[in-house]
Amino acid sequence: MDPFGEISFLTRSENRITVLETLAGGRYTEQELTDETGISDVTVKRAIDAFRQRGWIRETETGYTTTPVGELLAADYRRLAGTMDVACHVGPVVDLLPVDEMDFDLRLLSEARISDPDDVDVLEIVDRWITLIREADRLEVFAYRTGRIVAEPIYEGIEAGTLELEAVVPPSELEQIRSDPTTREFKQKIIDAGGNYYLAPEDQPKPYSVGMFDDLAAIAGWGSDSKPQVHLESRADPIVEWTRSRYERAKADAEPLTAEDLEP
Known part of the structure:
Protein backbone atom coordinates (compact mmCIF):
# COMPACT_ATOMS: atom_id res chain seq x y z
CA MET A 1 0.00 0.00 0.00
CA ASP A 2 1.04 3.58 -0.68
CA PRO A 3 1.33 5.46 2.66
CA PHE A 4 0.38 8.80 1.10
CA GLY A 5 -2.59 7.18 -0.60
CA GLU A 6 -3.71 5.69 2.72
CA ILE A 7 -3.38 9.05 4.46
CA SER A 8 -5.54 10.56 1.74
CA PHE A 9 -8.05 7.71 2.06
CA LEU A 10 -8.51 8.37 5.78
CA THR A 11 -8.37 12.17 5.93
CA ARG A 12 -10.58 13.01 2.97
CA SER A 13 -13.57 11.63 4.87
CA GLU A 14 -14.56 13.02 8.27
CA ASN A 15 -16.89 10.05 8.69
CA ARG A 16 -14.02 7.56 8.40
CA ILE A 17 -12.02 9.50 10.97
CA THR A 18 -15.00 9.60 13.32
CA VAL A 19 -15.61 5.85 13.02
CA LEU A 20 -11.94 5.01 13.60
CA GLU A 21 -11.61 7.33 16.61
CA THR A 22 -14.84 5.99 18.09
CA LEU A 23 -13.63 2.40 17.77
CA ALA A 24 -10.30 3.41 19.32
CA GLY A 25 -12.28 4.39 22.39
CA GLY A 26 -14.22 1.14 22.83
CA ARG A 27 -16.02 -1.84 21.33
CA TYR A 28 -19.10 -1.23 19.15
CA THR A 29 -21.46 -3.13 16.91
CA GLU A 30 -22.44 -1.56 13.57
CA GLN A 31 -25.74 -0.37 15.01
CA GLU A 32 -24.06 1.06 18.10
CA LEU A 33 -21.59 2.93 15.88
CA THR A 34 -24.48 4.40 13.90
CA ASP A 35 -26.25 5.48 17.09
CA GLU A 36 -23.07 6.84 18.68
CA THR A 37 -21.78 8.83 15.69
CA GLY A 38 -24.99 9.78 13.90
CA ILE A 39 -23.47 8.48 10.65
CA SER A 40 -25.69 6.43 8.34
CA ASP A 41 -25.53 2.66 8.62
CA VAL A 42 -24.44 2.40 4.97
CA THR A 43 -21.47 4.71 5.56
CA VAL A 44 -20.54 2.95 8.80
CA LYS A 45 -20.57 -0.45 7.04
CA ARG A 46 -18.33 0.88 4.23
CA ALA A 47 -15.86 2.25 6.73
CA ILE A 48 -15.82 -0.99 8.72
CA ASP A 49 -15.22 -3.08 5.60
CA ALA A 50 -12.39 -0.79 4.48
CA PHE A 51 -10.78 -0.77 7.93
CA ARG A 52 -10.98 -4.56 8.27
CA GLN A 53 -9.28 -5.02 4.90
CA ARG A 54 -6.46 -2.77 6.06
CA GLY A 55 -6.06 -4.49 9.42
CA TRP A 56 -7.05 -1.39 11.39
CA ILE A 57 -9.99 -3.03 13.18
CA ARG A 58 -11.14 -6.56 13.99
CA GLU A 59 -14.49 -8.16 14.67
CA THR A 60 -15.17 -9.88 17.99
CA GLU A 61 -18.21 -11.66 19.41
CA THR A 62 -19.45 -8.40 20.92
CA GLY A 63 -18.58 -5.94 18.16
CA TYR A 64 -15.69 -4.21 16.43
CA THR A 65 -12.58 -2.74 18.00
CA THR A 66 -9.28 -1.34 16.76
CA THR A 67 -6.19 -3.47 16.37
CA PRO A 68 -2.91 -2.12 17.78
CA VAL A 69 -2.25 -0.69 14.30
CA GLY A 70 -5.63 1.04 14.30
CA GLU A 71 -5.05 2.43 17.80
CA LEU A 72 -1.69 3.83 16.72
CA LEU A 73 -3.22 5.36 13.61
CA ALA A 74 -6.05 6.99 15.57
CA ALA A 75 -3.62 8.36 18.16
CA ASP A 76 -1.25 9.73 15.53
CA TYR A 77 -4.15 11.32 13.65
CA ARG A 78 -5.25 13.10 16.83
CA ARG A 79 -1.71 14.38 17.28
CA LEU A 80 -1.59 15.59 13.68
CA ASP A 95 6.14 36.35 14.40
CA LEU A 96 4.17 38.26 17.07
CA LEU A 97 4.52 35.65 19.82
CA PRO A 98 7.62 34.35 21.64
CA VAL A 99 7.19 30.88 20.13
CA ASP A 100 10.96 30.37 19.87
CA GLU A 101 11.23 30.79 23.65
CA MET A 102 8.38 28.44 24.55
CA ASP A 103 9.78 25.16 25.88
CA PHE A 104 6.42 23.38 26.27
CA ASP A 105 4.64 21.23 23.68
CA LEU A 106 3.16 23.75 21.27
CA ARG A 107 0.22 21.41 20.67
CA LEU A 108 -1.08 22.61 24.05
CA LEU A 109 -1.91 25.88 22.32
CA SER A 110 -4.63 24.09 20.37
CA GLU A 111 -6.68 24.08 23.60
CA ALA A 112 -5.83 27.67 24.53
CA ARG A 113 -8.18 30.57 23.98
CA ILE A 114 -6.68 32.54 21.11
CA SER A 115 -8.05 35.68 19.47
CA ASP A 116 -8.92 35.31 15.78
CA PRO A 117 -5.73 36.00 13.75
CA ASP A 118 -7.80 36.57 10.60
CA ASP A 119 -10.02 39.21 12.19
CA VAL A 120 -7.93 41.29 14.58
CA ASP A 121 -10.11 43.38 16.90
CA VAL A 122 -7.94 45.50 19.19
CA LEU A 123 -10.90 46.63 21.29
CA GLU A 124 -12.02 43.03 21.81
CA ILE A 125 -8.55 42.11 23.05
CA VAL A 126 -8.43 45.09 25.42
CA ASP A 127 -11.96 44.35 26.65
CA ARG A 128 -10.82 40.83 27.47
CA TRP A 129 -7.90 42.19 29.48
CA ILE A 130 -10.25 44.48 31.41
CA THR A 131 -12.52 41.53 32.20
CA LEU A 132 -9.57 39.46 33.43
CA ILE A 133 -8.29 42.34 35.55
CA ARG A 134 -11.66 42.79 37.22
CA GLU A 135 -11.96 39.06 37.92
CA ALA A 136 -8.42 38.62 39.28
CA ASP A 137 -7.17 38.89 42.85
CA ARG A 138 -3.55 39.18 41.74
CA LEU A 139 -1.96 40.32 38.50
CA GLU A 140 1.70 39.68 37.68
CA VAL A 141 2.72 40.98 34.28
CA PHE A 142 5.75 41.68 32.14
CA ALA A 143 4.14 44.26 29.88
CA TYR A 144 5.47 45.57 26.58
CA ARG A 145 2.77 48.24 26.76
CA THR A 146 0.29 49.01 29.53
CA GLY A 147 -1.92 51.86 28.27
CA ARG A 148 -4.38 54.15 29.94
CA ILE A 149 -7.46 51.99 29.20
CA VAL A 150 -6.37 49.10 31.41
CA ALA A 151 -4.85 51.43 34.02
CA GLU A 152 -8.27 52.54 35.25
CA PRO A 153 -9.64 49.09 36.23
CA ILE A 154 -6.26 48.24 37.77
CA TYR A 155 -6.41 51.36 39.91
CA GLU A 156 -10.03 50.68 40.88
CA GLY A 157 -9.15 47.15 41.99
CA ILE A 158 -6.13 48.21 44.03
CA GLU A 159 -8.01 51.12 45.59
CA ALA A 160 -10.85 48.78 46.57
CA GLY A 161 -8.40 46.27 48.03
CA THR A 162 -9.48 43.50 45.64
CA LEU A 163 -6.38 43.43 43.41
CA GLU A 164 -2.63 43.11 43.93
CA LEU A 165 -0.34 44.28 41.12
CA GLU A 166 3.25 43.43 40.22
CA ALA A 167 4.16 44.86 36.81
CA VAL A 168 7.51 44.93 35.01
CA VAL A 169 7.85 47.37 32.11
CA PRO A 170 10.69 47.93 29.62
CA PRO A 171 12.45 51.30 29.18
CA SER A 172 10.41 52.12 26.06
CA GLU A 173 7.16 51.79 28.05
CA LEU A 174 8.51 54.03 30.81
CA GLU A 175 9.12 56.70 28.18
CA GLN A 176 5.58 56.22 26.89
CA ILE A 177 4.22 56.68 30.41
CA ARG A 178 6.30 59.79 30.96
CA SER A 179 5.14 61.34 27.68
CA ASP A 180 1.40 60.85 28.32
CA PRO A 181 0.11 62.94 31.28
CA THR A 182 -3.14 60.95 31.63
CA THR A 183 -1.43 57.56 31.65
CA ARG A 184 1.30 58.87 33.95
CA GLU A 185 -1.27 60.16 36.44
CA PHE A 186 -3.06 56.79 36.54
CA LYS A 187 0.19 54.90 37.03
CA GLN A 188 1.23 57.23 39.84
CA LYS A 189 -2.16 56.75 41.52
CA ILE A 190 -1.72 52.99 41.18
CA ILE A 191 1.69 53.14 42.87
CA ASP A 192 0.39 55.42 45.62
CA ALA A 193 -2.51 53.01 46.20
CA GLY A 194 -0.12 50.07 46.67
CA GLY A 195 0.55 48.74 43.19
CA ASN A 196 4.12 47.85 42.26
CA TYR A 197 5.92 48.73 39.03
CA TYR A 198 9.44 47.66 38.10
CA LEU A 199 11.76 48.76 35.31
CA ALA A 200 13.43 46.09 33.19
CA PRO A 201 17.05 46.90 32.22
CA GLU A 202 16.33 46.78 28.48
CA ASP A 203 13.68 46.22 25.87
CA GLN A 204 13.18 42.68 24.57
CA PRO A 205 13.80 42.02 20.85
CA LYS A 206 10.20 40.95 20.20
CA PRO A 207 7.30 43.09 21.51
CA TYR A 208 5.12 40.82 23.62
CA SER A 209 3.60 40.68 27.10
CA VAL A 210 3.15 37.81 29.52
CA GLY A 211 0.92 37.89 32.56
CA MET A 212 -0.61 35.79 35.29
CA PHE A 213 -4.18 36.62 36.25
CA ASP A 214 -4.21 34.46 39.40
CA ASP A 215 -3.69 30.98 37.88
CA LEU A 216 -4.54 31.97 34.29
CA ALA A 217 -1.62 32.51 31.91
CA ALA A 218 -1.99 35.20 29.25
CA ILE A 219 0.37 36.06 26.40
CA ALA A 220 -0.08 38.96 23.96
CA GLY A 221 1.74 39.92 20.78
CA TRP A 222 2.04 43.50 19.60
CA GLY A 223 2.25 44.97 16.11
CA SER A 224 4.64 47.59 14.80
CA ASP A 225 1.97 50.20 15.58
CA SER A 226 2.21 49.33 19.31
CA LYS A 227 -1.30 47.88 19.26
CA PRO A 228 -2.12 44.34 20.45
CA GLN A 229 -2.60 41.95 17.54
CA VAL A 230 -3.11 38.62 19.31
CA HIS A 231 -4.05 37.40 22.77
CA LEU A 232 -4.00 33.86 24.10
CA GLU A 233 -4.79 32.46 27.52
CA SER A 234 -4.56 29.04 29.13
CA ARG A 235 -4.63 27.19 32.44
CA ALA A 236 -2.59 24.25 31.10
CA ASP A 237 0.18 23.61 33.64
CA PRO A 238 3.14 23.75 31.20
CA ILE A 239 1.93 27.06 29.73
CA VAL A 240 1.30 28.48 33.21
CA GLU A 241 4.76 27.38 34.36
CA TRP A 242 6.44 28.92 31.31
CA THR A 243 4.53 32.21 31.65
CA ARG A 244 5.24 32.53 35.36
CA SER A 245 8.91 31.69 34.80
CA ARG A 246 9.19 34.32 32.05
CA TYR A 247 7.66 36.94 34.32
CA GLU A 248 9.89 36.00 37.25
CA ARG A 249 13.01 36.23 35.07
CA ALA A 250 12.00 39.70 34.01
CA LYS A 251 11.31 40.79 37.57
CA ALA A 252 14.60 39.37 38.88
CA ASP A 253 16.57 41.85 36.78
CA ALA A 254 14.22 44.82 37.31
CA GLU A 255 14.40 47.79 39.65
CA PRO A 256 11.39 49.17 41.60
CA LEU A 257 9.76 52.34 40.27
CA THR A 258 8.35 55.11 42.46
CA ALA A 259 5.67 57.61 41.49
CA GLU A 260 8.40 60.22 41.15
CA ASP A 261 10.29 58.02 38.70
CA LEU A 262 7.40 58.40 36.26
CA GLU A 263 7.88 62.15 35.98
CA PRO A 264 9.49 63.35 32.69
Whole structure:
Protein backbone atom coordinates (compact mmCIF):
# COMPACT_ATOMS: atom_id res chain seq x y z
CA MET A 1 0.00 0.00 0.00
CA ASP A 2 1.04 3.58 -0.68
CA PRO A 3 1.33 5.46 2.66
CA PHE A 4 0.38 8.80 1.10
CA GLY A 5 -2.59 7.18 -0.60
CA GLU A 6 -3.71 5.69 2.72
CA ILE A 7 -3.38 9.05 4.46
CA SER A 8 -5.54 10.56 1.74
CA PHE A 9 -8.05 7.71 2.06
CA LEU A 10 -8.51 8.37 5.78
CA THR A 11 -8.37 12.17 5.93
CA ARG A 12 -10.58 13.01 2.97
CA SER A 13 -13.57 11.63 4.87
CA GLU A 14 -14.56 13.02 8.27
CA ASN A 15 -16.89 10.05 8.69
CA ARG A 16 -14.02 7.56 8.40
CA ILE A 17 -12.02 9.50 10.97
CA THR A 18 -15.00 9.60 13.32
CA VAL A 19 -15.61 5.85 13.02
CA LEU A 20 -11.94 5.01 13.60
CA GLU A 21 -11.61 7.33 16.61
CA THR A 22 -14.84 5.99 18.09
CA LEU A 23 -13.63 2.40 17.77
CA ALA A 24 -10.30 3.41 19.32
CA GLY A 25 -12.28 4.39 22.39
CA GLY A 26 -14.22 1.14 22.83
CA ARG A 27 -16.02 -1.84 21.33
CA TYR A 28 -19.10 -1.23 19.15
CA THR A 29 -21.46 -3.13 16.91
CA GLU A 30 -22.44 -1.56 13.57
CA GLN A 31 -25.74 -0.37 15.01
CA GLU A 32 -24.06 1.06 18.10
CA LEU A 33 -21.59 2.93 15.88
CA THR A 34 -24.48 4.40 13.90
CA ASP A 35 -26.25 5.48 17.09
CA GLU A 36 -23.07 6.84 18.68
CA THR A 37 -21.78 8.83 15.69
CA GLY A 38 -24.99 9.78 13.90
CA ILE A 39 -23.47 8.48 10.65
CA SER A 40 -25.69 6.43 8.34
CA ASP A 41 -25.53 2.66 8.62
CA VAL A 42 -24.44 2.40 4.97
CA THR A 43 -21.47 4.71 5.56
CA VAL A 44 -20.54 2.95 8.80
CA LYS A 45 -20.57 -0.45 7.04
CA ARG A 46 -18.33 0.88 4.23
CA ALA A 47 -15.86 2.25 6.73
CA ILE A 48 -15.82 -0.99 8.72
CA ASP A 49 -15.22 -3.08 5.60
CA ALA A 50 -12.39 -0.79 4.48
CA PHE A 51 -10.78 -0.77 7.93
CA ARG A 52 -10.98 -4.56 8.27
CA GLN A 53 -9.28 -5.02 4.90
CA ARG A 54 -6.46 -2.77 6.06
CA GLY A 55 -6.06 -4.49 9.42
CA TRP A 56 -7.05 -1.39 11.39
CA ILE A 57 -9.99 -3.03 13.18
CA ARG A 58 -11.14 -6.56 13.99
CA GLU A 59 -14.49 -8.16 14.67
CA THR A 60 -15.17 -9.88 17.99
CA GLU A 61 -18.21 -11.66 19.41
CA THR A 62 -19.45 -8.40 20.92
CA GLY A 63 -18.58 -5.94 18.16
CA TYR A 64 -15.69 -4.21 16.43
CA THR A 65 -12.58 -2.74 18.00
CA THR A 66 -9.28 -1.34 16.76
CA THR A 67 -6.19 -3.47 16.37
CA PRO A 68 -2.91 -2.12 17.78
CA VAL A 69 -2.25 -0.69 14.30
CA GLY A 70 -5.63 1.04 14.30
CA GLU A 71 -5.05 2.43 17.80
CA LEU A 72 -1.69 3.83 16.72
CA LEU A 73 -3.22 5.36 13.61
CA ALA A 74 -6.05 6.99 15.57
CA ALA A 75 -3.62 8.36 18.16
CA ASP A 76 -1.25 9.73 15.53
CA TYR A 77 -4.15 11.32 13.65
CA ARG A 78 -5.25 13.10 16.83
CA ARG A 79 -1.71 14.38 17.28
CA LEU A 80 -1.59 15.59 13.68
CA ALA A 81 -5.00 17.23 14.02
CA GLY A 82 -3.83 19.01 17.17
CA THR A 83 -0.66 20.17 15.46
CA MET A 84 -2.62 21.41 12.46
CA ASP A 85 -5.00 23.26 14.79
CA VAL A 86 -2.00 25.05 16.31
CA ALA A 87 -0.65 25.82 12.83
CA CYS A 88 -3.98 27.32 11.81
CA HIS A 89 -4.34 29.47 14.92
CA VAL A 90 -0.73 30.37 15.73
CA GLY A 91 0.90 30.19 12.30
CA PRO A 92 -0.49 33.53 11.05
CA VAL A 93 0.79 35.34 14.17
CA VAL A 94 3.91 33.30 14.91
CA ASP A 95 6.14 36.35 14.40
CA LEU A 96 4.17 38.26 17.07
CA LEU A 97 4.52 35.65 19.82
CA PRO A 98 7.62 34.35 21.64
CA VAL A 99 7.19 30.88 20.13
CA ASP A 100 10.96 30.37 19.87
CA GLU A 101 11.23 30.79 23.65
CA MET A 102 8.38 28.44 24.55
CA ASP A 103 9.78 25.16 25.88
CA PHE A 104 6.42 23.38 26.27
CA ASP A 105 4.64 21.23 23.68
CA LEU A 106 3.16 23.75 21.27
CA ARG A 107 0.22 21.41 20.67
CA LEU A 108 -1.08 22.61 24.05
CA LEU A 109 -1.91 25.88 22.32
CA SER A 110 -4.63 24.09 20.37
CA GLU A 111 -6.68 24.08 23.60
CA ALA A 112 -5.83 27.67 24.53
CA ARG A 113 -8.18 30.57 23.98
CA ILE A 114 -6.68 32.54 21.11
CA SER A 115 -8.05 35.68 19.47
CA ASP A 116 -8.92 35.31 15.78
CA PRO A 117 -5.73 36.00 13.75
CA ASP A 118 -7.80 36.57 10.60
CA ASP A 119 -10.02 39.21 12.19
CA VAL A 120 -7.93 41.29 14.58
CA ASP A 121 -10.11 43.38 16.90
CA VAL A 122 -7.94 45.50 19.19
CA LEU A 123 -10.90 46.63 21.29
CA GLU A 124 -12.02 43.03 21.81
CA ILE A 125 -8.55 42.11 23.05
CA VAL A 126 -8.43 45.09 25.42
CA ASP A 127 -11.96 44.35 26.65
CA ARG A 128 -10.82 40.83 27.47
CA TRP A 129 -7.90 42.19 29.48
CA ILE A 130 -10.25 44.48 31.41
CA THR A 131 -12.52 41.53 32.20
CA LEU A 132 -9.57 39.46 33.43
CA ILE A 133 -8.29 42.34 35.55
CA ARG A 134 -11.66 42.79 37.22
CA GLU A 135 -11.96 39.06 37.92
CA ALA A 136 -8.42 38.62 39.28
CA ASP A 137 -7.17 38.89 42.85
CA ARG A 138 -3.55 39.18 41.74
CA LEU A 139 -1.96 40.32 38.50
CA GLU A 140 1.70 39.68 37.68
CA VAL A 141 2.72 40.98 34.28
CA PHE A 142 5.75 41.68 32.14
CA ALA A 143 4.14 44.26 29.88
CA TYR A 144 5.47 45.57 26.58
CA ARG A 145 2.77 48.24 26.76
CA THR A 146 0.29 49.01 29.53
CA GLY A 147 -1.92 51.86 28.27
CA ARG A 148 -4.38 54.15 29.94
CA ILE A 149 -7.46 51.99 29.20
CA VAL A 150 -6.37 49.10 31.41
CA ALA A 151 -4.85 51.43 34.02
CA GLU A 152 -8.27 52.54 35.25
CA PRO A 153 -9.64 49.09 36.23
CA ILE A 154 -6.26 48.24 37.77
CA TYR A 155 -6.41 51.36 39.91
CA GLU A 156 -10.03 50.68 40.88
CA GLY A 157 -9.15 47.15 41.99
CA ILE A 158 -6.13 48.21 44.03
CA GLU A 159 -8.01 51.12 45.59
CA ALA A 160 -10.85 48.78 46.57
CA GLY A 161 -8.40 46.27 48.03
CA THR A 162 -9.48 43.50 45.64
CA LEU A 163 -6.38 43.43 43.41
CA GLU A 164 -2.63 43.11 43.93
CA LEU A 165 -0.34 44.28 41.12
CA GLU A 166 3.25 43.43 40.22
CA ALA A 167 4.16 44.86 36.81
CA VAL A 168 7.51 44.93 35.01
CA VAL A 169 7.85 47.37 32.11
CA PRO A 170 10.69 47.93 29.62
CA PRO A 171 12.45 51.30 29.18
CA SER A 172 10.41 52.12 26.06
CA GLU A 173 7.16 51.79 28.05
CA LEU A 174 8.51 54.03 30.81
CA GLU A 175 9.12 56.70 28.18
CA GLN A 176 5.58 56.22 26.89
CA ILE A 177 4.22 56.68 30.41
CA ARG A 178 6.30 59.79 30.96
CA SER A 179 5.14 61.34 27.68
CA ASP A 180 1.40 60.85 28.32
CA PRO A 181 0.11 62.94 31.28
CA THR A 182 -3.14 60.95 31.63
CA THR A 183 -1.43 57.56 31.65
CA ARG A 184 1.30 58.87 33.95
CA GLU A 185 -1.27 60.16 36.44
CA PHE A 186 -3.06 56.79 36.54
CA LYS A 187 0.19 54.90 37.03
CA GLN A 188 1.23 57.23 39.84
CA LYS A 189 -2.16 56.75 41.52
CA ILE A 190 -1.72 52.99 41.18
CA ILE A 191 1.69 53.14 42.87
CA ASP A 192 0.39 55.42 45.62
CA ALA A 193 -2.51 53.01 46.20
CA GLY A 194 -0.12 50.07 46.67
CA GLY A 195 0.55 48.74 43.19
CA ASN A 196 4.12 47.85 42.26
CA TYR A 197 5.92 48.73 39.03
CA TYR A 198 9.44 47.66 38.10
CA LEU A 199 11.76 48.76 35.31
CA ALA A 200 13.43 46.09 33.19
CA PRO A 201 17.05 46.90 32.22
CA GLU A 202 16.33 46.78 28.48
CA ASP A 203 13.68 46.22 25.87
CA GLN A 204 13.18 42.68 24.57
CA PRO A 205 13.80 42.02 20.85
CA LYS A 206 10.20 40.95 20.20
CA PRO A 207 7.30 43.09 21.51
CA TYR A 208 5.12 40.82 23.62
CA SER A 209 3.60 40.68 27.10
CA VAL A 210 3.15 37.81 29.52
CA GLY A 211 0.92 37.89 32.56
CA MET A 212 -0.61 35.79 35.29
CA PHE A 213 -4.18 36.62 36.25
CA ASP A 214 -4.21 34.46 39.40
CA ASP A 215 -3.69 30.98 37.88
CA LEU A 216 -4.54 31.97 34.29
CA ALA A 217 -1.62 32.51 31.91
CA ALA A 218 -1.99 35.20 29.25
CA ILE A 219 0.37 36.06 26.40
CA ALA A 220 -0.08 38.96 23.96
CA GLY A 221 1.74 39.92 20.78
CA TRP A 222 2.04 43.50 19.60
CA GLY A 223 2.25 44.97 16.11
CA SER A 224 4.64 47.59 14.80
CA ASP A 225 1.97 50.20 15.58
CA SER A 226 2.21 49.33 19.31
CA LYS A 227 -1.30 47.88 19.26
CA PRO A 228 -2.12 44.34 20.45
CA GLN A 229 -2.60 41.95 17.54
CA VAL A 230 -3.11 38.62 19.31
CA HIS A 231 -4.05 37.40 22.77
CA LEU A 232 -4.00 33.86 24.10
CA GLU A 233 -4.79 32.46 27.52
CA SER A 234 -4.56 29.04 29.13
CA ARG A 235 -4.63 27.19 32.44
CA ALA A 236 -2.59 24.25 31.10
CA ASP A 237 0.18 23.61 33.64
CA PRO A 238 3.14 23.75 31.20
CA ILE A 239 1.93 27.06 29.73
CA VAL A 240 1.30 28.48 33.21
CA GLU A 241 4.76 27.38 34.36
CA TRP A 242 6.44 28.92 31.31
CA THR A 243 4.53 32.21 31.65
CA ARG A 244 5.24 32.53 35.36
CA SER A 245 8.91 31.69 34.80
CA ARG A 246 9.19 34.32 32.05
CA TYR A 247 7.66 36.94 34.32
CA GLU A 248 9.89 36.00 37.25
CA ARG A 249 13.01 36.23 35.07
CA ALA A 250 12.00 39.70 34.01
CA LYS A 251 11.31 40.79 37.57
CA ALA A 252 14.60 39.37 38.88
CA ASP A 253 16.57 41.85 36.78
CA ALA A 254 14.22 44.82 37.31
CA GLU A 255 14.40 47.79 39.65
CA PRO A 256 11.39 49.17 41.60
CA LEU A 257 9.76 52.34 40.27
CA THR A 258 8.35 55.11 42.46
CA ALA A 259 5.67 57.61 41.49
CA GLU A 260 8.40 60.22 41.15
CA ASP A 261 10.29 58.02 38.70
CA LEU A 262 7.40 58.40 36.26
CA GLU A 263 7.88 62.15 35.98
CA PRO A 264 9.49 63.35 32.69
